[in-house]
Amino acid sequence: MRRLLLLLLVGFAVSLTSCRNDFDFESRTGGLEFSKDTVYLDTVFTDIGSSTYTLKVYNRSDKNISIPSLRLKEGTASKYRLMVDGMAGQIFENVEILAKDSMYIFVSVTAEVADANPTDFLYTDKILFGDESNPNQQKVELVTLIQDAYFIYPGRVQNPDESYTYDELNLGVDGDGNPITIRGRFLEETNPINGNELHWTNTKPYVIYGYAAVPSNKTLVVDAGARIHFHAESGLIVANNASIHVNGTNSTTAALENEVIFEGDRLEPDFSEVPGQWGTIWLTQGSTNNQIKNLTIKNATVGILVTGNDGTTTPTLDLENTQIYNCSNVGILARTGNIEGRNVVINNCGQASFAGSFGGSYEFTHCTFANYWPSPTHTAVLLDDYDGNAIYALTKANFKNCIIHSSSNLAINLKKEGTTFVYNFDHCLIKFADFSNQFTNNPLYDFSNATLYNTCLIATNSTVNNPDFKDARNNELIIGEDSAAKGTADNTYSTFNDILNNSRSGATDMGAYNWTTFD
Template identity: 90%
Template sequence: DTVFTNIGSSTYTLKVYNRSDKNISIPSLRLKDGTASKYRLMVDGMAGQVFENVEILAKDSMYIFVSVTAEVADANPTDFLYTDKILFGDETNPNHQKVELVTLIQDAYFIYPGRVQNPDETYTYDELNLGVDGDGNPISIRGRFLEETHPANGNELHWNNTKPYVVYGYAAVPSNKTLVVDAGARIHFHAESGLIVANNASIQVNGSPSTTEALENEVIFEGDRLEPDFSEVPGQWGTIWFSQGSTNNQIKNLTVKNATVGFLVTGNDGTSTPTLDLENTQFYNCSNVGILARTGNIVGNNVVINNCGQASFAGSFGGSYEFIHSTFANYWSSSNQTVILLDDYDGSSIYALNKADFKNCIIYGSANLSINLKKEGTTFNYSFDHCLIKFADYSNQFTNNPLYNFSNSSLFNNCLIARNSTNNNPDFKDARNNELIIGEDSAAKGTADFNFSSGTFDILNNSRTNPSDIGAYNWTTFD
């Protein structure tokens, strides 16, 4: 396992068998370091570190549950490994057996709300005020504002790559401040935690292209469960929330994994310039939506989204959006999800869809229909230019719907429409495992509009040449 300093691990299971025809008694079952060990055992329902005369019936077995809470100071200073052994019998007995225990301890910056103990031994935690609900009742969430001179973490408005950050509750960027995130930073969010960018606040994620599989220059936002079994589990934490009035948010080379909603964008800063500018940004395994924008103002280049429970991108309540050379996929394991959702809510002018332009984009998934357009008002502006779109309307229910008139070049200019699973296939390497690079047989190969490609690089920092490929990746030959 890998754990953060002084944070408890998951509980691991060890099963011990007696394969003989006779009952046996293990005279000693213990951790080598005994009661000084940072590991904890539970043997046959009893907790401890040293056990004597443990019986196992013939042809039977028992469970041992193992967990650990250790500090980085407890680990070997050269490799940060904390180790111990479970010993079955005395080590001097040639028939003794052992199980090695090894845990990597990671030091981290911890960001969490303060708390005050109440007389009844409960706690009152710091909270962030989010306004009022429809009945005038205050809305709050557990969290606190980041500080420039925090006594333990120093300048919390500058996240560096010297060690990971672990966030409990919601951390908030104060108004008129900017959170700067360095290349290579690793940010981990606990359950029901996230980040809020307040009114007039900004975030700048300064990731850069990596040269190794370690993604040494990528910035990664993910959960705080470090076990391999949790590496792709959706919905482990909350969201990155760009609240109404946040401004000048610049995101480069960021991967967001396993959130409920990757980015929640509620409103814009009221200017004509984008509130949120995305470049080489990836979203995977969001239990609800990858990017949920409500009256947002977003531009994106080389954006990749996949495996989201409801939609990969939802431009809801209108707004203004432009994406170039992006790959929107959705291989969530149900048939109810979509890839792109656009709506203008009730059609009021404040919810107008002023622009939703997709250029050289792949929009594809496991469901039949990859775009979902819901128009209520008069201003509903969208266009797909040189895009590959899956739209398998087997029941012909949208044949006469003008929103999906793929012959209308003002809405769908030179688009490739995949009307079944084999026609105009993007040939992803392994879409269900978030490998969305396209292969030599991809319909997206060489079919982009080079006017949108000239002088640009794909998400892997490869130069785009003419003819260029639709989507965030240049095509490649798979191993």
């Protein structure tokens, strides 16, 4: 019986395949349809590969077809790369598509600005379907914009095994006395290619590979309108006795023409808001006189890392009109830092927007610390004194006319271990929804104590004392007409314009923005 069943199944399979013509292909040029007639690859920097883009090719006919020639017009000289049926290349022959079926072609590019049209910096090519002599030949255009840039990267030496040894920066030693290094190099005032690397202008973007370091006793000056792009695992280090001065100014258009922007080097829209694409701006112990105005930092691991201070009463870091978004860990992580900030806005950070850790001295006025990261464990502001040792004392943490809000229940997190833990929230809107009454008897959160919380508005749930942000999850933190922060600030602190350069007068608003109407 089992043999008979097996014979019947084999015979049935043979009868089916004997009458199929699915794998008979007709050579044909023309008659194809495409998901787009032009593939626009987003802007890339010279010599940096693009993302991969897709083109879908349809065979709407009832016949299996074979495309005799599918190629880039420039052939093997093209800077574009194709992937067709799992095969990479620039020229393909006899590409098959079943009847009523389709296939994907994947397209990417790596080109230099010298390859582009000198008038518009566009690099173009075509995918040709069929021989050029065939009148039915079809084509799809390929277009990408190549952007020139200053490239700053560590030197390297090739080893006998064809690997490379890269320049490294010495960061000190670990607990066992072993050296700590990171791939990078110091910026140079007379670099043979880039010229003065300690003065970043707005003439063309800068792309950083590894860590660029400001040498001791030098100052990195960044002009208004400069655009700085960091590759993965890259960043900027300001050494002992070194400084950074970011001199952005207010912009008048949506292009943010005068804002300085630090972000990753992936320019495609899909990467515009992706956290953790690069490392950090690291102000090391002993860096001094760091001044930042009108700077936006996006998509870092830690936006600004401050490890220590310069030992004076003057702030090691002075921030004005500074925005930090989409950091996978912390927006500003300060360890025993000394920071002053006005019109600082931070949002969407994996752990905390601002963390004043290991004590320190901090003063923020008219700032918006929000955190709408999609997890329940983050906070907006964290203050701690580590293990309570006197060297980690929190000597000052003043927040004046600030909004501190988050999608989690507790927008502030205070951890006191020692005796010196000085903080004050003055005319601030703070979200603290202690639904389980876990902190009811904790003196750190005694909101009736005017010494700690002077005339503060406490958002005990999502509707009480709502800041009415325009779109917090998308970093639009301007407040609306229904905001509890509207007109409730102490105007004696409102001695400067808001972050959009709007004048503060009369009854002023908490946070970095004056309220406005929006849809």
